[in-house]
Amino acid sequence: MIDIDVLITQISGLSKADLERWIGNGWVRTNGPAGAYLFQDIDIARVQLIVELRNDLRIDEEALPVVLHLLDQLYSVRRQIHDLGDALDRLATQEFRQALAQQLQQSKAENDAE
Amino acid sequence: MARDASHEAIRTAYRKLAKRHHPDLNPGDAQAEAQFKRIVSAHQLLSDPAKRARFDAGEIDAAGQEKARPNSYRDYAEGSAGRRYSPGGTAQDAWDHEDISDMFGSMFGSGRRHAGPQRGADQRFTLSAHFLDAINGATQRLTLPDGRVLDVKIPPGTEEGTTLRLRGQGGEGTGGNGDAFIEIHVAPHAFFRRDGADIRLDLPVSLTEAVLGASIEVPTTGGKVRMRIPPGSDSLTQLRLRGRGVPAHGKVAAGDLYATLRVTVGKPDAALTAFLQDWMPEDPHNPRAAMEAGT
Numbered sequence: 271m272i273d274i275d276v277l278i279t280q281i282s283g284l285s286k287a288d289l290e291r292w293i294g295n296g297w298v299r300t301n302g303p304a305g306a307y308l309f310q311d312i313d314i315a316r317v318q319l320i321v322e323l324r325n326d327l328r329i330d331e332e333a334l335p336v337v338l339h340l341l342d343q344l345y346s347v348r349r350q351i352h353d354l355g356d357a358l359d360r361l362a363t364q365e366f367r368q369a370l371a372q373q374l375q376q377s378k379a380e381n382d383a384e
Numbered sequence: 385m386a387r388d389a390s391h392e393a394i395r396t397a398y399r400k401l402a403k404r405h406h407p408d409l410n411p412g413d414a415q416a417e418a419q420f421k422r423i424v425s426a427h428q429l430l431s432d433p434a435k436r437a438r439f440d441a442g443e444i445d446a447a448g449q450e451k452a453r454p455n456s457y458r459d460y461a462e463g464s465a466g467r468r469y470s471p472g473g474t475a476q477d478a479w480d481h482e483d484i485s486d487m488f489g490s491m492f493g494s495g496r497r498h499a500g501p502q503r504g505a506d507q508r509f510t511l512s513a514h515f516l517d518a519i520n521g522a523t524q525r526l527t528l529p530d531g532r533v534l535d536v537k538i539p540p541g542t543e544e545g546t547t548l549r550l551r552g553q554g555g556e557g558t559g560g561n562g563d564a565f566i567e568i569h570v571a572p573h574a575f576f577r578r579d580g581a582d583i584r585l586d587l588p589v590s591l592t593e594a595v596l597g598a599s600i601e602v603p604t605t606g607g608k609v610r611m612r613i614p615p616g617s618d619s620l621t622q623l624r625l626r627g628r629g630v631p632a633h634g635k636v637a638a639g640d641l642y643a644t645l646r647v648t649v650g651k652p653d654a655a656l657t658a659f660l661q662d663w664m665p666e667d668p669h670n671p672r673a674a675m676e677a678g679t
Binding site: 299310311312313315316318319322323326327328339341342343344345346348349352 | 398399402403406408409411412455456457458459460461462463464465466467468469470471
């Protein structure tokens with residue numbers, strides 16, 4: 271974990287005021303109390319992402335919470351799918367997995383045909 | 385990009401591509417990731433005037449400039465570390481019974497088989513219309529089995545069995561309501577009959593009117609109209625009232641009204657009886673001559 275001053279030097283185009291505002295908005299999570307924030311690796315990557323969204327993709331801070339919320343939902347669903355895949359991997363028989371794959375393919379074909 | 389593209393044009397192009405291909409916005413899409421790497425390296429190359437000059441001179445190639453990106457957000461977010469940013473708190477990411485039945489419900493077809501919004505079902509109803517309403521057009525109120533009330537606009541010239549479609553008045557659905565299809569049945573009229581665009585009518589006339597001729601009032605589907613009966617009109621004579629049939633509708637021109645005369649003798653009348661007993665026709669004729677010749 272790193273603190274806020276180190277983080278700011280690591281990411282170009284990031285000011286301390288921006289980052290503190292984002293933390294206040296709940297866009298970035300921290301460990302440690304206010305004034306002595308510590309950041310995990312995922313927090314650092316998220317700050318990097320927000321900087322890119324804002325500076326490179328020109329998503330302003332009005333629209334950012336929408337984008338972040340959609341992303342958080344997307345990743346949450348993807349984690350659940352991974353979990354489900356892992357659970358099937360452990361519990362399902364080979365035959366079941368084949369039947370499942372076949373069924374999913376068939377559903378996709380039916381949906382495509384509509 | 386043009387060779388002389390400005391710095392701003394390059395930035396705009398980069399932004400446009402990055403919006404589409406940023407790998408954190410496209411998790412699990414390896415193609416987007418590879419594409420994004422090319423976009424970034426092209427952008428880095430073209431943003432640096434010195435490198436751009438060397439590239440333009442052919443000294444370096446586009447791929448040679450790829451810079452390793454630090455660990456991306458998606459690398460963490462896809463894994464268990466990502467639970468830190470679960471919508472609605474870290475606890476929300478865990479599986480509960482509802483999630484599981486939700487997921488299996490959609491997987492095995494109980495309920496949300498088609499993920500997209502569903503249009504409501506089309507519904508069919510029948511409506512019995514008065515003859516004159518179907519000819520002239522009218523608005524008729526229809527109460528549906530579910531209690532809804534529809535005002536059905538019956539267009540002029542509506543024929544038996546016509547189906548009207550009321551968009552969005554069918555069953556409800558998340559992707560818009562279905563349509564209501566209303567099949568119109570036209571009740572028969574006491575004396576008008578429809579024949580395409582024409583209306584037919586049996587028109588009783590008195591003996592006097594038939595023999596002497598007259599100007600009489602005739603009912604039509606559009607109201608009463610005066611018509612001249614020529615002197616000496618026989619029963620079954622067909623008279624036409626032009627344009628008094630089904631009114632013009634759509635591409636169909638107005639039809640005609642055909643009145644078939646029915647001469648009525650009426651109750652026995654002493655004077656008439658006496659007259660006929662003494663009557664010697666100038667030109668006696670046998671009305672059944674054709675029948676007798678045929679047998």
